[in-house]
Amino acid sequence: MHRLYVLPTLIINIVIIAIPALMTVMLAFFEWDGISDPIFVGLDNFRTLWDDSVFWTALTNNVVWTIIFLIVPITMGLLAATMMLVARRSANFFQVIYFLPVIIATAITGRVWQGMIYSPVTGITGLLQRYGIDVANPLTETSSALYGIAVVDLWHWWGFLCVIFFAALRQVPSEQIEAARVEGATFFQTIRYVLLPGIMPTITLMMIMTVIWSFLVFDFVYILTQGGPAYSSEVLSTFAYRSAFYDLAVGKAAAISVVISLFGLAATVVYIRVQAREFDQ
Amino acid sequence: MNMTESRLTQWMVHITLAVLLIITLFPIALMVLNAVKPSAEIVQNPLAWPTHLRWDNFTRAWSDANFGRTLFNSAVLTAMTIVLVCATGSLTAYVLARRKIKTWKILTFYLLASTTAPIQLFLFPLYFGFARFGLINNPIAVAFIYTAVYSPFAIMLLRTYFLAVPKELEEAALIDGATHWQVFTRVFLPIVSPGILTVALIIGLYSWNEFLIATTFLQGQDQLTAVVSFFLLSGQYASDWGVIMAAALIIVLPIVVLFVLLQRRFIDGMAGGSVKG
Numbered sequence: 001m002h003r004l005y006v007l008p009t010l011i012i013n014i015v016i017i018a019i020p021a022l023m024t025v026m027l028a029f030f031e032w033d034g035i036s037d038p039i040f041v042g043l044d045n046f047r048t049l050w051d052d053s054v055f056w057t058a059l060t061n062n063v064v065w066t067i068i069f070l071i072v073p074i075t076m077g078l079l080a081a082t083m084m085l086v087a088r089r090s091a092n093f094f095q096v097i098y099f100l101p102v103i104i105a106t107a108i109t110g111r112v113w114q115g116m117i118y119s120p121v122t123g124i125t126g127l128l129q130r131y132g133i134d135v136a137n138p139l140t141e142t143s144s145a146l147y148g149i150a151v152v153d154l155w156h157w158w159g160f161l162c163v164i165f166f167a168a169l170r171q172v173p174s175e176q177i178e179a180a181r182v183e184g185a186t187f188f189q190t191i192r193y194v195l196l197p198g199i200m201p202t203i204t205l206m207m208i209m210t211v212i213w214s215f216l217v218f219d220f221v222y223i224l225t226q227g228g229p230a231y232s233s234e235v236l237s238t239f240a241y242r243s244a245f246y247d248l249a250v251g252k253a254a255a256i257s258v259v260i261s262l263f264g265l266a267a268t269v270v271y272i273r274v275q276a277r278e279f280d281q
Numbered sequence: 282m283n284m285t286e287s288r289l290t291q292w293m294v295h296i297t298l299a300v301l302l303i304i305t306l307f308p309i310a311l312m313v314l315n316a317v318k319p320s321a322e323i324v325q326n327p328l329a330w331p332t333h334l335r336w337d338n339f340t341r342a343w344s345d346a347n348f349g350r351t352l353f354n355s356a357v358l359t360a361m362t363i364v365l366v367c368a369t370g371s372l373t374a375y376v377l378a379r380r381k382i383k384t385w386k387i388l389t390f391y392l393l394a395s396t397t398a399p400i401q402l403f404l405f406p407l408y409f410g411f412a413r414f415g416l417i418n419n420p421i422a423v424a425f426i427y428t429a430v431y432s433p434f435a436i437m438l439l440r441t442y443f444l445a446v447p448k449e450l451e452e453a454a455l456i457d458g459a460t461h462w463q464v465f466t467r468v469f470l471p472i473v474s475p476g477i478l479t480v481a482l483i484i485g486l487y488s489w490n491e492f493l494i495a496t497t498f499l500q501g502q503d504q505l506t507a508v509v510s511f512f513l514l515s516g517q518y519a520s521d522w523g524v525i526m527a528a529a530l531i532i533v534l535p536i537v538v539l540f541v542l543l544q545r546r547f548i549d550g551m552a553g554g555s556v557k558g
Binding site for chain 1: 294323370377394462490547
């Protein structure tokens with residue numbers, strides 16, 4: 001029975017992901033400290049969240065994050081990828097360099113930015129201050145902490161999109177591009193009317209994934225600010241993590257996880273539709 | 282595809298690409314430069330060239346981050362994950378690539394859905410469940426978590442390699458009386474081995490760099506991974522940033538060397554799931 005070959009994958013996946021995920025959904029309706037018996041509390045966890053200003057800050061931050069990441073890295077990636085088509089001979093060199101931040105561990109990227117760039121003591125910010133330029137460490141201001149983190153994640157992330165868009169652009173049929181050029185289209189007209197429509201499926205997929213990933217963002221927030229100062233850079237995932245492991249309010253954490261998943265779910269449905277169509281070929 | 286452009290466009294393009302190049306390399310350059318500087322010089326000017334190269338940053342980083350132990354832990358965890366993902370993933374990809382029966386669609390949907398499931402959706406019950414069974418600080422348990430999280434991606438990638446194997450080869454072997462296991466090991470595995478190597482590289486990269494799960498499930502001093510040990514070291518107050526950057530370089534360097542040597546595999550593999558064709 002060779003069909004049983006799927007069993008190892010399936011068992012591991014169900015034990016590690018599916019069962020705990022179902023338990024999370026159930027736990028959202030319980031009060032639990034992780035050790036003693038859970039107590040059923042109905043919708044109390046969600047009611048507490050509704051009245052919790054930190055929850056609303058975190059949710060807003062996730063939405064802001066999504067908007068930033070739908071615009072900035074996708075634009076940067078598309079811009080660089082189309083330009084790499086022109087700079088064909090050096091394209092591979094640029095591609096490899098742009099991809100470097102993707103392969104560096106988030107913990108390391110976070111610390112390098114924190115210590116070498118943002119820090120007023122050891123970083124570029126401090127150096128500029130000594131030259132009399134008025135810059136502050138964005139991570140320590142409530143108004144800018146989230147954006148300070150977003151910049152780090154952007155630096156880490158955009159190269160991935162660039163490489164993906166470049167791979168897609170190379171598959172646009174060259175006859176289409178030549179036809180456009182013969183008819184006198186300029187470089188930017190070619191981009192606008194031939195190249196962008198040509199890779200639209202890839203752009204759509206990356207936008208869906210951006211929405212999903214934006215609600216999962218954890219590493220850089222946890223590493224750089226732990227959600228601070230004064231919860232100003234808190235996102236749902238760090239809020240859930242803190243609730244579960246610092247406050248031992250596992251039920252509340254589960255409720256937050258359910259909220260994250262609901263946002264992800266909408267995007268996931270679209271994602272599966274798009275992917276499944278491709279899967280059928 | 283080729284685009285020949287006017288001189289002006291060529292200039293604009295190269296300048297833009299160069300600016301993006303500088304933005305990308307600047308933080309990395311800061312890391313390398315300050316890894317060989319004493320703390321006092323970093324405070325003075327992080328951009329300045331070191332007056333003398335301070336190599337003992339590396340020996341101090343090695344002992345402060347307990348790299349003798351933690352790099353070994355990371356290597357073992359990464360190796361276990363690679364073996365688990367490749368073994369279970371290629372078995373599943375073999376079935377998924379060959380059977381066009383409707384019921385397999387459900388499995389595919391399930392796997393696709395689980396790639397987008399937030400870690401927080403299963404993290405908390407998993408942690409407290411593992412705690413009950415004494416599986417915290419157990420690298421084998423963590424390798425299984427990584428396997429669950431990464432194998433859907435691996436399967437989708439492997440499936441394209443399995444699809445490329447000619448059907449005739451499989452049919453001929455089956456007619457000659459080979460079992461499915463023999464077809465899988467003798468016919469398929471040799472042909473799809475480049476795909477397995479690509480998957481191994483990418484999964485290796487992911488598990489080497491992984492932070493959230495490692496920091497949650499491996500907290501014992503003797504079980505820390507290199508990345509988590511680095512995170513804890515660099516979080517201490519009054520730390521020496523020269524030493525921290527040296528520690529960062531120790532973790533990053535093997536990955537970067539491997540990446541530059543095998544760039545095509547990394548880039549094509551990571552982009553593989555996302556681009557049609």
